[in-house]
Amino acid sequence: MATYTPTTPIDGIGDGHKPPVPPVGGGDDGRGNNLPDYGARLRRARLGLICAIATVCMVFISLTSAYIVRKGLPTFDDASSSYVHDWGVVRLPWLLLAINTALLLVSSATMELARRQAARQAALAPVSSIPGVSLGNERSFPWLGLTVLLGFGFLAGQWLAWGELHNGGFYMNTNPSSSFAFLLTITHAVHLAGGIIALLWAASASLLHRPVEARRIAVDITAWYWHFMLVLWIYIFALLGFAR
Amino acid sequence: MATPVTVHAHAAPQGFIRKYIFSTDHKVIGLQYYFLALAAVFVGMFLSLLMRIHMIWPNTVLPLVGEIKPETYLSLLTMHGTIMVFFVLTTAPQGGFGNYVLPIQIGAPDMAFPVLNMLSFWTTFVGFIVIIAAFFVGGGAPLHGWTGYPPLSAVQTAGPGEGLGADLWITSIAIFCLASLMGALNFITTTLDLRAKGMILMRMPLTVWSWFITAILGLLAFGVLLSAGILLLLDRNLGTSFYVPLIVVNGVVMQHKGGSPLLWQHLFWFFGHPEVYIAILPGMGVASQIISTFSRKPIFGYKAMVYAMLSIGFFGFMVWGHHMFMSGMSPYSAFAFSILTMCIGVPSAIKTFNWLGTMLHGHIRFQTPMLYAIGFVSLFVSGGLSGPFLAQPVLDIQLHDTYFVVGHFHLIMGVAAIFGIFAATYYWFPKMFGRMMNETWGRIHFFITLAGTYAIFMPMHYLGMAGQTRRYSQFTEVAYQTKLIPLQTFMTYAAFITIAAQLIFVINLFWSMFKGPKASDNPWEATTLEWTTSTPPPPDNFGGKTPVVHNGPYEYGVPGAPKDYVMQTDPAVAAAGH
Numbered sequence: 050m051a052t053y054t055p056t057t058p059i060d061g062i063g064d065g066h067k068p069p070v071p072p073v074g075g076g077d078d079g080r081g082n083n084l085p086d087y088g089a090r091l092r093r094a095r096l097g098l099i100c101a102i103a104t105v106c107m108v109f110i111s112l113t114s115a116y117i118v119r120k121g122l123p124t125f126d127d128a129s130s131s132y133v134h135d136w137g138v139v140r141l142p143w144l145l146l147a148i149n150t151a152l153l154l155v156s157s158a159t160m161e162l163a164r165r166q167a168a169r170q171a172a173l174a175p176v177s178s179i180p181g182v183s184l185g186n187e188r189s190f191p192w193l194g195l196t197v198l199l200g201f202g203f204l205a206g207q208w209l210a211w212g213e214l215h216n217g218g219f220y221m222n223t224n225p226s227s228s229f230a231f232l233l234t235i236t237h238a239v240h241l242a243g244g245i246i247a248l249l250w251a252a253s254a255s256l257l258h259r260p261v262e263a264r265r266i267a268v269d270i271t272a273w274y275w276h277f278m279l280v281l282w283i284y285i286f287a288l289l290g291f292a293r
Numbered sequence: 294m295a296t297p298v299t300v301h302a303h304a305a306p307q308g309f310i311r312k313y314i315f316s317t318d319h320k321v322i323g324l325q326y327y328f329l330a331l332a333a334v335f336v337g338m339f340l341s342l343l344m345r346i347h348m349i350w351p352n353t354v355l356p357l358v359g360e361i362k363p364e365t366y367l368s369l370l371t372m373h374g375t376i377m378v379f380f381v382l383t384t385a386p387q388g389g390f391g392n393y394v395l396p397i398q399i400g401a402p403d404m405a406f407p408v409l410n411m412l413s414f415w416t417t418f419v420g421f422i423v424i425i426a427a428f429f430v431g432g433g434a435p436l437h438g439w440t441g442y443p444p445l446s447a448v449q450t451a452g453p454g455e456g457l458g459a460d461l462w463i464t465s466i467a468i469f470c471l472a473s474l475m476g477a478l479n480f481i482t483t484t485l486d487l488r489a490k491g492m493i494l495m496r497m498p499l500t501v502w503s504w505f506i507t508a509i510l511g512l513l514a515f516g517v518l519l520s521a522g523i524l525l526l527l528d529r530n531l532g533t534s535f536y537v538p539l540i541v542v543n544g545v546v547m548q549h550k551g552g553s554p555l556l557w558q559h560l561f562w563f564f565g566h567p568e569v570y571i572a573i574l575p576g577m578g579v580a581s582q583i584i585s586t587f588s589r590k591p592i593f594g595y596k597a598m599v600y601a602m603l604s605i606g607f608f609g610f611m612v613w614g615h616h617m618f619m620s621g622m623s624p625y626s627a628f629a630f631s632i633l634t635m636c637i638g639v640p641s642a643i644k645t646f647n648w649l650g651t652m653l654h655g656h657i658r659f660q661t662p663m664l665y666a667i668g669f670v671s672l673f674v675s676g677g678l679s680g681p682f683l684a685q686p687v688l689d690i691q692l693h694d695t696y697f698v699v700g701h702f703h704l705i706m707g708v709a710a711i712f713g714i715f716a717a718t719y720y721w722f723p724k725m726f727g728r729m730m731n732e733t734w735g736r737i738h739f740f741i742t743l744a745g746t747y748a749i750f751m752p753m754h755y756l757g758m759a760g761q762t763r764r765y766s767q768f769t770e771v772a773y774q775t776k777l778i779p780l781q782t783f784m785t786y787a788a789f790i791t792i793a794a795q796l797i798f799v800i801n802l803f804w805s806m807f808k809g810p811k812a813s814d815n816p817w818e819a820t821t822l823e824w825t826t827s828t829p830p831p832p833d834n835f836g837g838k839t840p841v842v843h844n845g846p847y848e849y850g851v852p853g854a855p856k857d858y859v860m861q862t863d864p865a866v867a868a869a870g871h
């Protein structure tokens with residue numbers, strides 16, 4: 050049972066936990082943009098990203114389980130009056146997909162460079178505002194722009210791959226295996242397109258002279274998301290390749 | 294000591310649209326969610342009334358609705374269930390009260406991502422418009438029930454309403470999933486990152502815990518429903534065969550081949566069972582909060598309450614198969630699902646006994662919020678007891694798809710969660726609107742609603758045991774069921790009275806908003822942070838300050854304290870004798 054003693058000193062604040070950060074306005078509405086604690090806002094945004102990634106994982110876990118179930122499912126064939134497996138093998142355009150994978154790999158690297166560049170800029174922002182201090186050619190290389198280009202390249206490559214599938218006679222409803230090939234790749238492409246939109250937003254943030262921290266947070270979040278998209282793609286590629 | 298940390302206070306937004314429509318203030322958004330759910334619950338209630346009328350007067354032609362054909366009945370049932378589950382039971386407790394109260398209770402000025410929060414609400418709103426649109430398109434609303442089992446839900450020509458209506462239904466659910474995912478992300482980040490100084494996890498009010506755990510369930514469950522829904526849309530519109538086997542519909546052989554309706558059932562219930570906890574967990578949080586406050590006693594077993602909710606959430610993901618005992622699953626899986634299902638009974642019982650233990654020897658104040666919290670416990674017990682029966686595969690052969698199941702889930706999910714919403718409304722209304730609700734009418738509303746809901750839903754168990762199947766529009770022609778007509782008539786009359794009594798609530802709500810007596814900052818003498826700030830709270834919740842927390846959430850009746858309660862921001866209570 051607790052007892053009340055008004056003079057007891059404060060104890061137990063934050064025991065065993067990270068010290069709580071005094072909250073400021075929201076993380077995404079720009080109201081708190083000029084506050085110094087952008088580290089806290091960065092952490093908050095990353096936490097949000099982890100949640101988003103968990104959700105995307107659940108989406109692909111469900112699609113995978115549907116894939117496995119559907120693949121193993123016997124189906125009644127009225128011609129032979131027996132149960133058969135109707136899972137066909139899709140002829141995937143392997144070369145094209147390999148090139149796309151390479152594009153995405155490279156884009157992940159450029160994305161990481163863009164992320165580090167943005168982090169450096171944010172760290173140096175207070176210095177660069179001192180008159181007479183020059184930061185040299187820090188800004189020179191447009192890693193972000195390059196990543197966006199590579200991202201579009203990947204999407205274009207996927208578009209070609211879907212065309213190849215159509216040319217080979219595989220459509221969404223040709224066979225359960227082709228349904229899944231389209232479904233998984235399109236779902237991934239939609240998620241990646243979301244990443245590109247975020248990148249464009251981050252790029253415009255620098256054009257519109259938004260505070261460098263806001264840009265940094267946007268770039269950082271998108272970068273982690275982008276790496277996740279790469280991992281996800283490799284997973285899908287492996288699923289389509291090995292669990293045919 | 295208790296000096297508040299001063300932080301930057303953001304100015305209140307100007308202009309009607311920024312202030313009340315596209316507001317990023319979690320309090321405004323919480324109220325928007327609440328009123329959306331209020332509108333939805335009236336639509337849902339109206340539909341249920343039509344169903345009850347049709348059951349006892351099957352040939353009556355109703356004004357507005359016209360003649361109720363069997364398929365009309367099915368579309369009423371589908372829309373009733375879907376609107377209630379998604380747009381009421383998921384929307385009000387979490388989106389409404391969670392949004393309004395959670396940031397204040399942890400001492401934060403707003404949610405972590407206010408713009409995203411606004412977006413979640415408006416996405417939910419669009420989802421609601423889309424589902425309502427299903428009534429008005431050619432063919433009308435879909436017939437496949439809130440669970441949307443294929444092949445009925447997956448074939449455009451399977452029935453009236455299965456065309457555009459069903460597409461709208463699935464689209465609405467998908468939109469709702471997106472909205473809930475955004476909301477869940479926001480709730481989790483807010484709880485983890487925006488707590489005030491001193492608000493360690495084990496000092497969070499149980500309401501905050503319940504919204505937090507609900508958000509985790511939502512984050513993991515809605516993605517699954519979303520993917521399942523996309524597969525369904527593809528089957529319907531692009532001719533894939535995920536769910537649809539070789540099938541003949543109305544004499545026409547469909548192009549589909551080899552799909553499995555059971556695949557949908559697995560995906561749906563993997564979402565569906567966590568969803569029932571998404572509906573009830575916030576109610577559990579509210580009941581804990583209110584029962585402790587109005588018994589003037591610390592909650593019995595705070596930690597046990599937290600761990601019980603966590604384990605309910607955890608087990609909730611492993612029991613989905615209990616909805617599928619009759620689907621021809623292997624008896625071994627049925628056995629496993631049965632055991633795991635009954636495991637959930639343990640934390641549920643822990644919570645129930647802790648509520649009772651909190652009330653025991655308390656100086657109970659029987660005001661309306663407390664009455665509703667007790668009503669919640671009562672319904673949770675009566676609805677929960679039938680769960681372990683249904684969890685026996687052998688008994689479920691008899692009971693599955695009968696009114697027994699309808700009785701079970703209406704008591705525990707439908708009405709118990711609604712009682713949670715009522716309790717929360719009467720409890721936080723003073724904080725939200727600065728006025729008190731009328732106590733007398735609150736009590737009258739409570740007693741009619743309690744008696745009425747038991748009168749409607751208890752007999753359903755007997756109907757079910759007597760073999761009355763669910764989702765059938767007429768039974769007056771079936772010999773053994775005609776004996777049950779008096780009971781059916783009784784239930785319909787009870788529904789009339791209960792629904793009419795809800796008008797008392799609505800009038801009380803709106804009347805008190807403008808005419809109720811002014812509320813003080815802490816009318817219930819409660820301890821959590823929302824009662825430390827002014828009524829209603831300023832735009833940044835604490836007027837430019839952030840509170841510092843020194844105590845647990847339920848310090849009532851502390852020996853030696855000047856009052857019978859110690860606020861969370863009061864100087865620390867020494868934890869002696871632990």
Ligand code: HEM
Pocket residue numbers: 440569570572573615616634635637638641677679680681682683684685689692693694698701702705706707
């Ligand atoms: C000890 C706890 C519980 C057990 C053992 C249990 C068990 C079951 C079982 C076995 C079924 C399937 C019956 C059938 O379709 O044949 C069922 C249905 C259902 N339960 Fe529970 N339940 C419990 C608690 C809950 C709670 C807390 C909720 C909601 C808040 C809930 C909501 C539902 C719903 C909505 C359905 C029917 C869904 C439908 O078919 O439309 N149950 N329950």
Ligand SMILES: [Cu+2]
Pocket residue numbers: 565566569612613615616
């Ligand atoms: Cu269940």
